[in-house]
Amino acid sequence: MPHDINDLRFFVTITESGSLAEAARRLDVTPSAVSQRLQQLELHLGTQLAHRSTRRFSLTEEGELFHAGAVALLADLGALVDTVRERSGDVAGTLHVCGPLGFGRHYLAGAIADFHTQHPKLMVSLTLSDVVSAAQANRFDLIVHIGSLLDSSMVAYPIAPNSRLVCASPRYLARRTAPREPKELAQHDCIVLRENHEDVTLWRFRKRRTEAAVRVPAILSTNDGEVAREWALEGKGVIVRSEWDVAESLASGRLVRLLPDWRLPDADVVALIASRAGLSARVKLFLSFLQARFKPQPPWRQ
Known part of the structure; x- marks a missing residue:
């Protein structure tokens, strides 16, 4: 068995850090101190727990087993402490x-x-x-x-609850006619947000029992929702954004909702x-x- 519960916490930390350098930063010690403590833990257990180099850190089979057990034991300990504290109202x-x-x-x-x-x-x-x-x-x-x-x-x-809405600014709509059907978006300038590994240029709509999917041209794309919204506010194109993010801009008239009879998948x-x-x-x-x-x-x- 490790000397104390801190050995378990230490090993879980370095495993989840992915490198000794990152583990040292999280533990607020030097990388050499992390390496030395890991060596001491391996000596105590009598087995190698990890392969490590300057840039790479990976667990051995024994290390994977020890990590899984440490996570489970720490979770059980945490639950036990929580249960005791809960009974005392703390x-x-x-x-x-x-x-x-x-x-x-x-x-x-x-x-x-x-x-x-x-x-x-x-x-x-x-x-x-x-x-x-x-x-x-x-x-x-x-x-x-x-x-x-x-x-x-x-x-x-x-x-x-949070809906996804199709929006554009009055500035954009002053030079481009608002789409009446989802398929018309294929001829519009569109701004897409790369998130959740989704197919971001395929926009899917539903109106009662009718479904429509359109592949939109992405003239601008980003992984930051605020950037996408700002581009739309500047009149650069049409966006699909979460209701929570554009509600204020819609209420103020800085953005206009398009295709209000059609729904996108909720988010x-x-x-x-x-x-x-x-x-x-x-x-x-x-x-x-x-x-x-x-x-x-x-x-x-x-």
Whole structure:
């Protein structure tokens, strides 16, 4: 057995960091100190846990086994501590949350600040990223996600409704006639957002029982939603954006909704959690807080 629980936390940290240099940054020590501690752990266990070089770090078969066991043991320990604290009415520890960049800045950051005010003993770590791999997902207690779900192993809890809307600015519409049917978008200047590994130039519409799919010409593309919206506001072209992001611009008249009788696939806001079983008290509290915050209507529909 390792000397203490800190050995397990150490090994999980360096594994999830992907390199000794990144692990050293997260642990606030030197890379040589990380390497030395890893060597001591391997000597104690009597086996090599990882292959490492200056740029590469990968686990051996024994390292994979040890990492999986360490993650499970730390999760069980965390759940046990949470259960004891919950019985005493105390919620503490660290809550690791991930969310999309734009939505995170506009809505999630403020929600976390208010949640922390209610639970000051709780530490909250927020990571904003529009791309989260399956391996990275394991680092978080809860991931706020918008749009289609790619990882079916995670459980999705509803947070707020969110539609996708086709929009353009009055400046653009002054020089181009607004489309009356989705197929007409093929002749328009379109701005596309690269996200969630979707086919971003294929826009799918539905009107009652009628479906339409159109391949749009992407005159501009970006992986940043705010950039796409700004381009549209400047009159560069037509965009498809989440309701939460364009509601204010639509209300002020800076953007105009196109094809209002046609619907695109919804992109509801959900919370992704690894499993239904064994949710800690802090995760349950934060999930309930988020769900209540966006009811009965989210801010973009008020």
